Amino acid sequence: MRKFAISIVLAGLSSFIVGCSDSDSSSAGSNATGSIGDEAAVASSDAAPGTTPQEMNLAEPTPAAESDSSGELMIGDNAPKISIGEWIKGDAVESFAKDQVYVVEFWATWCGPCLANMPHLASLQTEYGDKVTFIGVTAEDNEVVSEFMTQDSRGGKPWSEVLTYTIALDKDRETNAAYMEAAGQNGIPCAFVVGKTGKVEWIGHPAAIDEPLKQVVEGTWDSTKARAEFLAERESADIMQQMAPKINAALQKGDFKTGVELIDQLIAKFPDNSNFKNARFQFLLKGKMFDEANRTAGALFEASKDDALELNQLAWILATGVEGPGPDLDLALAAASRAVELTESKNASILDTLSRVQFSKGDVEEAIATEKKALEIASDEEKKQFEESLKEYEASVAPETPDAKPAEPGEEKPGEEKPADEKPSEEKSSEEKPAEATEPDPAN
Numbered sequence: 001m002r003k004f005a006i007s008i009v010l011a012g013l014s015s016f017i018v019g020c021s022d023s024d025s026s027s028a029g030s031n032a033t034g035s036i037g038d039e040a041a042v043a044s045s046d047a048a049p050g051t052t053p054q055e056m057n058l059a060e061p062t063p064a065a066e067s068d069s070s071g072e073l074m075i076g077d078n079a080p081k082i083s084i085g086e087w088i089k090g091d092a093v094e095s096f097a098k099d100q101v102y103v104v105e106f107w108a109t110w111c112g113p114c115l116a117n118m119p120h121l122a123s124l125q126t127e128y129g130d131k132v133t134f135i136g137v138t139a140e141d142n143e144v145v146s147e148f149m150t151q152d153s154r155g156g157k158p159w160s161e162v163l164t165y166t167i168a169l170d171k172d173r174e175t176n177a178a179y180m181e182a183a184g185q186n187g188i189p190c191a192f193v194v195g196k197t198g199k200v201e202w203i204g205h206p207a208a209i210d211e212p213l214k215q216v217v218e219g220t221w222d223s224t225k226a227r228a229e230f231l232a233e234r235e236s237a238d239i240m241q242q243m244a245p246k247i248n249a250a251l252q253k254g255d256f257k258t259g260v261e262l263i264d265q266l267i268a269k270f271p272d273n274s275n276f277k278n279a280r281f282q283f284l285l286k287g288k289m290f291d292e293a294n295r296t297a298g299a300l301f302e303a304s305k306d307d308a309l310e311l312n313q314l315a316w317i318l319a320t321g322v323e324g325p326g327p328d329l330d331l332a333l334a335a336a337s338r339a340v341e342l343t344e345s346k347n348a349s350i351l352d353t354l355s356r357v358q359f360s361k362g363d364v365e366e367a368i369a370t371e372k373k374a375l376e377i378a379s380d381e382e383k384k385q386f387e388e389s390l391k392e393y394e395a396s397v398a399p400e401t402p403d404a405k406p407a408e409p410g411e412e413k414p415g416e417e418k419p420a421d422e423k424p425s426e427e428k429s430s431e432e433k434p435a436e437a438t439e440p441d442p443a444n
Contacts, residue, residue: 078200079104090135103192113188285326333361339353
């Protein structure tokens with residue numbers, strides 16, 4: 001998986017992992033799956049660049065109902081039955097078995113972020129084996145999906161070989177309605193983890209599924225806490241929809257100062273929302289407000305010392321977010337190194353990030369060595385990108401001639417031959433016109 005993070009887009013409010021909009025699902029987005037629609041990105045703003053943004057009405061939101069009678073699907077609720085029209089790959093799942101963990105993931109062949117995440121889900125299916133059943137559900141028809149399965153993935157293998165988990169066709173969008181619409185999700189890819197008791201334990205972008213899934217399988221997952229966080233994120237998403245047009249309009253104008261001021265209002269309302277804090281950091285960085293950006297990055301580093309994915313994202317953004325000096329690359333190195341430590345050097349994408357940071361710092365030989373380690377454990381999907389990075393690093397190393405001795409004045413350099421008809425400078429042809437003297441440039 002290549003920096004899910006690491007696919008964040010400022011024009012879509014960079015606090016949210018970008019997904020594809022599903023026009024047939026509900027309009028209310030929540031969690032990290034939703035992305036701001038195009039209409040938000042082109043909306044006008046009352047705040048001109050450099051001016052104080054208009055204060056938004058951030059009244060207390062109405063708490064989401066805790067009762068199942070609302071008809072909305074929440075973390076902690078019983079998982080709805082899946083209605084499948086056809087099973088394209090894998091065994092049919094008629095019902096959720098007790099003591100078995102399931103991942104129901106919604107995707108489409110036309111959704112780029114979906115395709116980017118599918119190899120990751122396949123690797124998780126291989127890792128967990130019989131402990132977890134992954135089911136990829138799409139509302140497309142058999143002809144489209146069957147054709148897709150024969151096509152080559154970016155790694156060169158056909159999708160039918162890449163995907164190690166079950167692929168199914170939704171029956172009249174009944175499963176989409178029972179999960180996506182009921183949970184207020186309007187962006188794909190989106191995954192639902194169904195635990196051993198048949199309840200929904202987690203809802204979110206599949207790129208962020210690793211740790212929740214691990215805890216659900218191990219039996220250490222705190223469903224009550226997850227439910228509270230889900231409700232809080234949905235509330236913040238509702239208010240963010242009010243703010244998004246103004247934030248996006250400011251960013252499109254390159255007015256990152258106004259963008260920061262607007263998102264500060266969101267942070268004041270939701271001080272524990274890490275998505276908003278990450279977005280603020282990126283706005284500062286893109287606006288080249290480096291002193292405050294680096295201070296913010298330091299705070300994010302301290303808050304994420306035990307979260308490899310957050311550290312990986314932080315390091316990557318510091319190293320690649322803007323060109324030239326300014327970002328704290330020492331902090332980027334510390335974040336990437338810590339992420340590698342937490343993953344015991346077993347995550348190819350995180351090793352790739354460390355390599356990029358090393359290269360950005362000018363430690364080219366170390367970057368090459370680290371990238372080679374990443375390639376050793378990379379998936380087929382990752383190898384192509386990593387190989388390109390390795391070529392870039394190796395090409396930047398100037399070739400050296402061993403034991404090369406500087407030529408003495410008047411001596412010919414090795415490999416050079418003095419032209420036979422070359423005369424001493426004082427005997428050059430009288431037809432050669434000497435250079436004209438010029439007045440020195442005052443600017444120099």
